[in-house]
Amino acid sequence: MSEAGVTREGLTGRRPGREARFGNGMNGPAGRHRRPEGREGERRGGGARAEVVPPAAFASYYGRPVIKPPSWEAPDIAGYLFLGGLAGAGSVLAAGAELTRRPATARAMKLSSLTAVSLSAAALIHDLGRPERFLHMLRVLKPTSPMSVGSWLLAGYGPLAGAAALSDLTGLLPRAGRAATCAAAAFGPAVAAYTGALLSDTAVPAWHEGHRAMPYLFTASAATAAAGMALLAGPLAENRPARRVAALGAAAELAAARTLRRQAGRAAETYERGAAGRLMRLAEGLGLAGAAGAALLGGRARPAAALAGAALLAASACTRFGVFHAGLASARDPQYTVRPQRERLAAAG
Amino acid sequence: MSAQDEGRLRRLWWGPEPEVAADAGHGQAPPRVGFFTDTSVCIGCKACEVACKEWNAVPEDGLSLTGMSYDNTGALGASTWRHVAFVEQQKPLGGQQARVDHSELDVLALARRGSGTPVAEAEMTPTSPGRDGSGELRWLMASDVCKHCTHAACLDVCPTGSLFRTEFGTVVVQEDVCNGCGYCVPACPYGVIEQRPGDGRAWKCTLCYDRLGEGLEPACAKACPTDSIQFGPLEELRARAAERVAQLHRDGVADARLYGEDPGDGVGGAGAFFLLLDEPEVYGLPPDPQVTTRDLPAMWRHAAGAAAALLGAFALAFSGPRRAAGRRRAAGRR
């Protein structure tokens, strides 16, 4: 853990909050506990005027975070969010393709879903502190824990996705294969949507405050990814539904991301700055380019369809990594925890 | 569902919940216990930190200087279950004065008297405000700990059932069950629980579950020389705390306030609550923590809506007649 030191070159590792003002900047009007006025004024230089101006300062303990950011690895967990969405929405696309007699697309999507869900499971187990205990996930089923619900969803969905793909590849048990395809398509949306609750059900401001929009953003992103995969891997003659999904998914992703930022309040900044900001902007650009490319050229030229598909897949991945990093940034900076809570208290009176 | 059932369900979710242990399935539960940490008498000796490490065999987690007053522990974490915060403030507390002339003072005579001025006659005590409001420094110390929330987010979100509610109403991790998924870590609104590097599992204060079973008080409370950390039945602690805060207010310490004692707060009241002398965030505590699962019903509703929307979008995309043109064009190229 450490940190500050005096070296020949001067001070190192100084804490940002070390020089911060102590005592809450909002003590006067906003805080629950009012102090005698004169003293306040001396400390803050004009405490009386602070009655009208919303205070800009907030107090913290040496600038340290209030909550603990998750120790999840981005490639594992953000990667899982992407792959899980691709698998879930992909299974719906596979079933749609199968039922409307688009066999090549159906097979490609079944394979993609099986691969994605297998990689998902590997990433999730890899991220555990005790990977050998992964089966403990199925000790209980707790509706209060999205991770528990998700584990059971994956336990149900994974084998179905596997059966659907294997039956298609080998040609064995076609009826059972079709049933598995349809069942996987029933699980798919849940697999794609529950991750919204998974992230939001934490104290991480950027995630929790956006809990109403998060599932929509994630299913939209999942649809974008699945459409991208179908454009990339499916034949031209069969990709019309994928092009439609691409347009719907990219538009919905754009709208949901905006809504999420609006809901996130002060923590919205974390979606606009730094690594998260770059990823979110990249996701928007790639999503729009991919959807436009798919709509204009995706039905005409194979390379264009593939390129648009790759852009859509990348857009979906960028969204997931962007959301992940915004959450980390909002957890690491105490202001996103303290200030909204202060404002809530002030509003409640 | 009857109105009664509904009320019960809501209580389990959010708001005051008087019988936490019974609601968790412990029939015949002993009274709920907790900590009342009165920071106004804390002297920052860190005996609690040491006692906790010793009793619970918590490993060493870094020996370093942080540059944060006398706090070289930093924060609560996997291997720090009691953490003493030190805050230096330019703020009057007892009106301490520098360069006071003591030449007239006969210290030996004072010592013979056995004590200094009786408190009732004293012009000022360590906690009375400076006369002109111009005290130079006050040093706040507070021993932080897991709050053993009535509605504990860590427990709610734990997928393995490793975190559980004990018969004493406390929240404990079972180290033989935890698989280190790390979900409890960002769920806790106070940043208490953490995964231990190298071990992988999540660890936090157990409120000395093993000692409670034997009728002993937790190690930190036992070791605290000033009784800043008080252990006991929660109801009793709440009454004691209300009295203490009233006393401090009478003595002119307007800053004194309780934190976490209200069963109506965002976590249904903490099992370990505090008397603070400044805003909670000054000590690194969230001013208005909420258990994240309070919003979980809404999250599930929106997740269901999003899943339905996904299905709907695909249905829309696959509906309608296939356009022959596209196929013909593709066929022509083949």
Ligand code: SF4
């Ligand atoms: S303070 Fe955090 S770790 Fe302790 S019981 Fe509450 S939610 Fe759990």
Ligand code: SF4
């Ligand atoms: S890390 Fe352990 S205690 Fe925490 S939620 Fe996961 S299984 Fe439960």
